Amino acid sequence: MSYVILDHETRSGCDLKKCGAFVYSQHPTTSLICVGYSIDSAAPKLWKPGDEAPQDLFDAIAAGAWVVAHNVLFERAIWENILTPQWGWPAVPEEQWFDTMASCARRALPLDLDGACRLLGLEVQKDDEGKRALMKICKPVKKTGEFPEDPVLYERVYEYNKVDVLAEAGLLRRLRMLTQSEMDIFRLNQRMNFRGLGLDLRFAADCQAVVDGAMGPLEARFEALVGCRAGQRDRFLEWIDERYGGFPNLTKEVVEEALEDWPLPDEVRTALELRGAITSTSIKKLEAMRNCVGADSRARGLVQYHGAATGRDAGRLLQPQNFPRGEVEMGKDENGDEIPPWEVLVPALQTRDPEFVGSLFGCPIAAVSAALRHVIVPAPGKLLVAGDFSTIEARIVLALAGQHDRLALIRKGADLYCDLASTMLGRPINKKEHKKERQAIGKPTVLGCGFGMGAPKFHKRYMKKEPFALAQSCVDTYRYDWAPEVPRLWYGLEDAAVRTVWDRKPQSYNGCTYAIEDEWLTCRMPSGRKLYYFKPRPCKKAMPWDPNDIRPGWTYVAKKAGRVQTIDAYGGLLTENVVQALARDLLYDRALVADREGFPLVLTVHDEIVSETDEARADPKVLQQIMEDAPRWAIDLGVPVGAECWAGDRYRK
DNA sequence: CGGCAATGCGCC
DNA sequence: AAACGGCGCATTGCCG
Numbered sequence: 001m002s003y004v005i006l007d008h009e010t011r012s013g014c015d016l017k018k019c020g021a022f023v024y025s026q027h028p029t030t031s032l033i034c035v036g037y038s039i040d041s042a043a044p045k046l047w048k049p050g051d052e053a054p055q056d057l058f059d060a061i062a063a064g065a066w067v068v069a070h071n072v073l074f075e076r077a078i079w080e081n082i083l084t085p086q087w088g089w090p091a092v093p094e095e096q097w098f099d100t101m102a103s104c105a106r107r108a109l110p111l112d113l114d115g116a117c118r119l120l121g122l123e124v125q126k127d128d129e130g131k132r133a134l135m136k137i138c139k140p141v142k143k144t145g146e147f148p149e150d151p152v153l154y155e156r157v158y159e160y161n162k163v164d165v166l167a168e169a170g171l172l173r174r175l176r177m178l179t180q181s182e183m184d185i186f187r188l189n190q191r192m193n194f195r196g197l198g199l200d201l202r203f204a205a206d207c208q209a210v211v212d213g214a215m216g217p218l219e220a221r222f223e224a225l226v227g228c229r230a231g232q233r234d235r236f237l238e239w240i241d242e243r244y245g246g247f248p249n250l251t252k253e254v255v256e257e258a259l260e261d262w263p264l265p266d267e268v269r270t271a272l273e274l275r276g277a278i279t280s281t282s283i284k285k286l287e288a289m290r291n292c293v294g295a296d297s298r299a300r301g302l303v304q305y306h307g308a309a310t311g312r313d314a315g316r317l318l319q320p321q322n323f324p325r326g327e328v329e330m331g332k333d334e335n336g337d338e339i340p341p342w343e344v345l346v347p348a349l350q351t352r353d354p355e356f357v358g359s360l361f362g363c364p365i366a367a368v369s370a371a372l373r374h375v376i377v378p379a380p381g382k383l384l385v386a387g388d389f390s391t392i393e394a395r396i397v398l399a400l401a402g403q404h405d406r407l408a409l410i411r412k413g414a415d416l417y418c419d420l421a422s423t424m425l426g427r428p429i430n431k432k433e434h435k436k437e438r439q440a441i442g443k444p445t446v447l448g449c450g451f452g453m454g455a456p457k458f459h460k461r462y463m464k465k466e467p468f469a470l471a472q473s474c475v476d477t478y479r480y481d482w483a484p485e486v487p488r489l490w491y492g493l494e495d496a497a498v499r500t501v502w503d504r505k506p507q508s509y510n511g512c513t514y515a516i517e518d519e520w521l522t523c524r525m526p527s528g529r530k531l532y533y534f535k536p537r538p539c540k541k542a543m544p545w546d547p548n549d550i551r552p553g554w555t556y557v558a559k560k561a562g563r564v565q566t567i568d569a570y571g572g573l574l575t576e577n578v579v580q581a582l583a584r585d586l587l588y589d590r591a592l593v594a595d596r597e598g599f600p601l602v603l604t605v606h607d608e609i610v611s612e613t614d615e616a617r618a619d620p621k622v623l624q625q626i627m628e629d630a631p632r633w634a635i636d637l638g639v640p641v642g643a644e645c646w647a648g649d650r651y652r653k
Numbered sequence: 654c655g656g657c658a659a660t661g662c663g664c665c
Numbered sequence: 666a667a668a669c670g671g672c673g674c675a676t677t678g679c680c681g
Binding site: 388 | 655657658659661662663665
């Protein structure tokens with residue numbers, strides 16, 4: 001198969017990082033510096049605006065060559081919005097585009113070109129000087145508003161471009177493309193990114209008006225009280241310390257505990273409450289929305305294919321995967337029926353009156369925060385149809401562990417949280433009469449204990465105010481009574497992986513097969529997909545409970561918290577990885593079908609599918625049917641799959 | 654001023 | 666006898 005490596009260099013007054021490739025490519029000041037390309041490993045060639053059209057490139061594409069770039073959404077946006085309309089370049093069929101970033105993602109490598117090449121030890125020259133040259137000419141000079149025209153810098157950028165083309169070619173040679181099933185998912189991801197999410201900009205402006213109206217007075221009150229701005233953490237801490245000791249920091253956890261339980265002086269309490277509203281960062285999404293929305297009110301390029309090593313997508317730009325859920329109560333209408341919060345929240349915010357919003361919901365900033373996801377709307381004449389899988393990770397971990405009794409209960413319609421609480425308390429628990437037991441014991445234990453969390457962490461995270469013994473009892477119940485097969489799964493996966501890394505021979509456990517492939521440890525899962533762990537190395541490690549108990553273990557290299565780190569692999573982690581990955585495979589198996597059968601996808605959120613479709617076809621029951629029609633591997637594994645779906649004219653939870 | 658690292662916080 | 670994980674963005678603080 002023939003392939004073309006493509007790399008555009010551009011300049012613009014638009015901020016690519018803030019606005020994303022689509023808005024950037026449509027910005028009037030954006031233009032090409034050059035296009036570098038290499039056909040079938042030939043030496044890179046360069047096209048510059050004004051040059052004759054690169055006929056060899058067009059011929060290769062017309063003959064069906066793959067068109068490959070690193071972060072291909074950028075190249076596609078530039079091609080569609082500049083090269084075709086302004087320079088007459090022919091359209092590239094959707095199926096011909098490919099992205100070396102996707103190849104990196106599949107192998108759990110860093111997604112940036114430099115980082116991936118460096119970690120792989122690929123011999124491509126590093127061109128810092130070229131990069132600096134590009135940085136100098138890609139933005140207008142602040143004072144004049146003109147782009148620098150220094151020919152020396154341009155020549156330097158042309159060289160830089162060639163180096164990048166060669167680096168991408170190196171990546172492609174080393175990593176190759178994707179399996180067919182991953183290619184299908186990659187293409188669905190491209191479609192999603194091109195469709196984008198519709199934004200109700202008018203409502204976003206309403207929200208911003210409420211924020212603007214509320215924020216000034218809040219800031220003024222804080223500054224009058226404390227004498228510094230709310231963002232100045234260290235100065236505020238000093239101020240608190242003069243009035244009340246015992247604040248190690250100002251994390252949410254500490255502040256919440258202080259507000260609830262400590263006998264704070266009134267002024268400290270007031271200042272903390274004010275600061276909470278003022279420093280609320282989620283409302284910055286309103287600005288992000290303005291920045292990355294196109295002329296047609298849609299924001300594109302929001303979902304990174306396989307952004308996490310497990311295969312989950314990552315969010316970009318306005319990051320649609322972490323909208324606050326909001327803690328606005330359901331009100332009741334005159335018949336005593338619950339009113340969905342958005343039906344009150346949205347009209348209230350549309351008044352743009354912070355005091356009115358405050359009178360209904362307490363803090364106007366918190367109300368905006370809760371309403372952020374409602375800015376997402378379908379196109380006129382369409383509806384959002386969406387749904388999520390019910391407690392999917394808890395179900396997958398039980399299935400993978402072979403905990404058949406609990407799976408049978410789920411199939412009979414039992415509620416997992418009630419069932420666990422019942423096991424623990426030794427008496428029947430039901431959803432209606434024992435809300436508290438279900439919520440405070442059943443739910444955290446089912447969700448928290450599947451991946452090896454110990455009692456100390458469990459206590460700290462879920463029941464700080466309860467006796468430690470209760471936390472211990474939850475953890476013990478899960479491990480020894482409720483799902484004893486699950487700990488066996490942790491140890492089984494750990495043992496299989498350790499043996500594979502030490503002996504370099506494949507080992508399986510419960511349908512997961514670890515093997516050494518090239519520079520990776522792979523884990524082939526029941527879904528057929530493989531997880532990758534880069535540079536696995538044997539190591540010896542002391543057990544947490546006894547520093548003298550040294551056992552074989554292994555480490556791998558991955559990007560964590562933004563930088564490359566060596567990570568210690570242990571059973572709970574491996575289990576978590578496989579379970580998260582299987583949930584993703586289930587999601588995309590169904591998403592592909594939904595997309596094909598009348599529910600064009602616009603977003604996925606880990607266990608949730610969001611589609612946008614004509615009002616006439618917007619039947620959530622049909623989507624639910626698609627989602628619950630589990631693939632063969634999930635049925636064989638015994639995963640009970642359930643989905644809850646809805647249709648509506650605003651995004652919601 | 655810009656880049657980088659660390660931290661905090663939102664989601665699943 | 667066993668340890669939660671997976672993300673990105675905004676902000677602060679530090680460095681050049």
